Every structure is written in structure tokens, then in C-alpha cells.
Amino acid sequence: MPDPASEPRYAVLGQPVAHSLSPRIHQRFADALGVALRYEALDVAPEEFAARLESLHHQGLRGANVTLPLKERAARLCRELSPAARLSSAVNTLVRREDGWFGDNTDGVGLCCDLRDNLGVELAGKRVLLIGAGGAARGVVPALFEEGIAELVVANRTPERAAALAEDLSDCGPIQSCALASLAEIGRFGILLNATSASRHGEDLALPQSLPAPGAVAYDLSYGAAAEPFLAWAARTHATVVASDGLGMLVEQAAEAFQRWHGIRPDTAPVLRELRAG
Ligand SMILES: NC(=O)c1ccc[n+]([C@@H]2O[C@H](COP(=O)([O-])OP(=O)(O)OC[C@H]3O[C@@H](n4cnc5c(N)ncnc54)[C@H](OP(=O)(O)O)[C@@H]3O)[C@@H](O)[C@H]2O)c1
Structure with a gap:
């Protein structure tokens, strides 16, 4: 069994975020493709966001999804933005690069x-x-x-x-x-x-x-x-x-984020079917 603490770390950051389906979706994608990862939902207050992201980076966070109410703040924190993120001034996907965060919007x-x-x-x-x-x-x-x-x-x-x-x-x-x-x-x-x-x-x-x-x-x-x-x-x-x-849309935007982090786009149909079934 791999040690969960050593697995590459990803998260969805927002407030509130406990209800988020993203951990379940990303885990299903990872299991289907044999990708090892740890994906958590982390409740982050807007005023703590910048410091928390920095600290998570030092704890090994490689990428994150960002949800309400942090998307505009995330755009301001990035070193570089994709055209979609720049045009909309909102980031829902963060990718860690050597020199800082790259922000994209896959919504x-x-x-x-x-x-x-x-x-x-x-x-x-x-x-x-x-x-x-x-x-x-x-x-x-x-x-x-x-x-x-x-x-x-x-x-x-x-x-x-x-x-x-x-x-x-x-x-x-x-x-x-x-x-x-x-x-x-x-x-x-x-x-x-x-x-x-x-x-x-x-x-x-x-x-x-x-x-x-x-x-x-x-x-x-x-x-x-x-x-x-x-x-x-x-x-x-x-x-x-x-x-x-x-x-x-939730499942497809997650698949786009997964592709940016892991270089492969998962098949969304089985996950969407499973979520629709409850
Ligand atoms: N499926 C997905 O993957 C996905 C992704 C992103 C978001 N969403 C969903 O999209 C929705 C919007 O998210 P957001 O991030 O854009 O939220 P947001 O930034 O808080 O914007 C909320 C919008 O709703 C309007 N609104 C709120 N209460 C209203 C009311 N009583 N009557 C008319 N308009 C009202 C606001 O109008 P004012 O400007 O007048 O306040 C504003 O335009 C959420 O339900 C979210 O869950 C889904």
C-alpha cells in the first residue's frame, strides 16, 4: 500500500466546500487511470487564501481547484494566466510551476x-x-x-x-x-x-x-x-x-483540470453515470 502522506497532493479550496463532489470525481478519475494522488476539500476563508496557498505549496500541493468565493482572488495571485482565466478574471484551476502558480479556467x-x-x-x-x-x-x-x-x-x-x-x-x-x-x-x-x-x-x-x-x-x-x-x-x-x-459541466471541468495536472484526460461518462445514480 502506498503511504498516503507521500502521494502527490491536490485539493479543492473554497468556503463552504464540505459539500464538494470534486474529491470523489478526482479519485474516480485517478483510480480508473492508475494515477496516485491525494485530493482533499479544504475550507479556506478569503482573507486567509494567499497565506494558506503558500503554506500548502510548501506541504507539497501540486495543483488545486478553486471555488466560491475565491476564484477572482486566485486570478490575482497567479504568476501567469491562461487566456480564458485572463479574459474572465477568474481561476478555477491552479497548476504549480517552478516559478509560481499558473491559473486556468476550465468552467x-x-x-x-x-x-x-x-x-x-x-x-x-x-x-x-x-x-x-x-x-x-x-x-x-x-x-x-x-x-x-x-x-x-x-x-x-x-x-x-x-x-x-x-x-x-x-x-x-x-x-x-x-x-x-x-x-x-x-x-x-x-x-x-x-x-x-x-x-x-x-x-x-x-x-x-x-x-x-x-x-x-x-x-x-x-x-x-x-x-x-x-x-x-x-x-x-x-x-x-x-x-x-x-x-x-462539473465532471467535464474536473476532467480538464485533471488533464492539466496529469497530462491525460479521463473518460467522464462512467463518473457522470455514477453521480447521476446517486
Ligand atoms: N457546474 C459547475 O461546474 C459550476 C461551476 C461554477 C459555478 N456553478 C454554479 O453557478 C452558480 C453561480 O456561481 P458564481 O460563482 O457565479 O456565484 P456568484 O459569483 O456569487 O454570482 C451569483 C450570481 O447570482 C445572482 N443572484 C443571486 N441571487 C439572486 C436572486 N435572488 N435573483 C437574481 N439573481 C441572483 C447574482 O446577481 P447580483 O450580481 O445581482 O448579486 C450573481 O449574478 C452557483 O450556483 C454555482 O454552484 C456551477
């Missing part, structure tokens, strides 16, 4: 892989609605344009954050912003993405029924119970043909 690729490969959704040429303007919303914009979407409308409860996102990411492609409350005036969409945390606070987005074009796709980046209100709304509109939560 967008993870979302697009789930839509394209697992759900059979064509993104090219689509008019896309992105609801929310937080770290997750920022993280997925570059990848959506790389997949060839025609246009993006970002709608947020706080319209100033949607406007800032549209301006900061304007190099990616055509992005319009609006207030969540003005969505009824903005037309129909082929793909609707919910990147808010409203349902986690038990709050309703009160979306107009007219938003989806016939045959639209509705996707909530949250998963499990948190995705249910948006998916129930999508079903009530009778226009959506595909509706999914973000569990597949």
Missing part, C-alpha cells in the same frame, strides 16, 4: 463539452442568454464564443455587473447586457443558461415565459435541487427540447 470548456458531447447541443450560430454576472458567468463566456455562438445577452439582477461583464469580455464577441427585470423586451433565445445562485437562497428569478425560441435548450449551471426551479420554469414554457442541470 467554460466544461460547460461546452457537456452541451456538445453529452447533450448533443450545437452552439455555433446560436443566440444565447446568460443569466447572472458572477464568477461562473464570466468564466464561461470565452468558451461559448470559441464554440461559435452568434450573440450573447447577459442579464443580471444588478445591471451594472452585467454591463461590466459585457465591457470586460467585449473582445470575445458581440455581448449585450440588460437588467433581469427588462428581459421581456429582449427577444427569444436558442440557448438559455442560468448562472445565478438565486435558488440557493430560495429566491425566484421570475423569468418571462416568452424567452425560449421553439426547440430551445435550457441549462442550469447548478446541479441537484438548486437547478430544479429553473428547469421547472423551462418545462412550463413548452418551448425547450433539452433541459439539464450542471452536473455534467
Whole structure:
């Protein structure tokens, strides 16, 4: 038996993080590929993040996933950023290099892989609605344009954050912003993405029924119970043909992070099947 203390160390850092499925997902990938690793969920307060990351590095941490509320802080701590992380100012994957941390953002690729490969959704040429303007919303914009979407409308409860996102990411492609409350005036969409945390606070987005074009796709980046209100709304509109939560995105973004650390992309299908089975 290998000594767990000597295995290469990885972690997901966030607050709260006890609920995270990342340790289970990375362990399954590692077992399937015969990679030795120790992957933990570590609760880290934002004000302790920089010091904790430095100390974890000295204890042998080779890479980490970063989740709420640390993604923007992680971007500021990195010596170098991938184009996706730089454009979105948010890092969800840290890779230790000789001279410091390299920051990447695999959320967008993870979302697009789930839509394209697992759900059979064509993104090219689509008019896309992105609801929310937080770290997750920022993280997925570059990848959506790389997949060839025609246009993006970002709608947020706080319209100033949607406007800032549209301006900061304007190099990616055509992005319009609006207030969540003005969505009824903005037309129909082929793909609707919910990147808010409203349902986690038990709050309703009160979306107009007219938003989806016939045959639209509705996707909530949250998963499990948190995705249910948006998916129930999508079903009530009778226009959506595909509706999914973000569990597949979670597994796909993890596979991308695994590839950056270990040089091989795991097969995601068995892990996604296992998580869906409970
Ligand atoms: N599947 C995955 O792999 C994955 C990856 C990343 C994130 N996520 C999920 O994506 C969601 C968003 O994460 P995040 O990191 O972007 O969070 P965040 O940075 O805290 O942003 C939260 C967003 O939700 C909006 N919001 C919160 N309460 C609302 C309400 N009552 N009505 C309308 N809008 C509301 C906020 O609007 P304001 O700006 O007005 O506050 C903001 O746009 C979370 O549920 C997270 O679990 C999933």
C-alpha cells in the first residue's frame, strides 16, 4: 500500500466546500487511470487564501481547484494566466510551476463539452442568454464564443455587473447586457443558461415565459435541487427540447483540470453515470 502522506497532493479550496463532489470525481478519475494522488476539500476563508496557498505549496500541493468565493482572488495571485482565466478574471484551476502558480479556467470548456458531447447541443450560430454576472458567468463566456455562438445577452439582477461583464469580455464577441427585470423586451433565445445562485437562497428569478425560441435548450449551471426551479420554469414554457442541470459541466471541468495536472484526460461518462445514480 502506498503511504498516503507521500502521494502527490491536490485539493479543492473554497468556503463552504464540505459539500464538494470534486474529491470523489478526482479519485474516480485517478483510480480508473492508475494515477496516485491525494485530493482533499479544504475550507479556506478569503482573507486567509494567499497565506494558506503558500503554506500548502510548501506541504507539497501540486495543483488545486478553486471555488466560491475565491476564484477572482486566485486570478490575482497567479504568476501567469491562461487566456480564458485572463479574459474572465477568474481561476478555477491552479497548476504549480517552478516559478509560481499558473491559473486556468476550465468552467467554460466544461460547460461546452457537456452541451456538445453529452447533450448533443450545437452552439455555433446560436443566440444565447446568460443569466447572472458572477464568477461562473464570466468564466464561461470565452468558451461559448470559441464554440461559435452568434450573440450573447447577459442579464443580471444588478445591471451594472452585467454591463461590466459585457465591457470586460467585449473582445470575445458581440455581448449585450440588460437588467433581469427588462428581459421581456429582449427577444427569444436558442440557448438559455442560468448562472445565478438565486435558488440557493430560495429566491425566484421570475423569468418571462416568452424567452425560449421553439426547440430551445435550457441549462442550469447548478446541479441537484438548486437547478430544479429553473428547469421547472423551462418545462412550463413548452418551448425547450433539452433541459439539464450542471452536473455534467462539473465532471467535464474536473476532467480538464485533471488533464492539466496529469497530462491525460479521463473518460467522464462512467463518473457522470455514477453521480447521476446517486
Ligand atoms: N457546474 C459547475 O461546474 C459550476 C461551476 C461554477 C459555478 N456553478 C454554479 O453557478 C452558480 C453561480 O456561481 P458564481 O460563482 O457565479 O456565484 P456568484 O459569483 O456569487 O454570482 C451569483 C450570481 O447570482 C445572482 N443572484 C443571486 N441571487 C439572486 C436572486 N435572488 N435573483 C437574481 N439573481 C441572483 C447574482 O446577481 P447580483 O450580481 O445581482 O448579486 C450573481 O449574478 C452557483 O450556483 C454555482 O454552484 C456551477
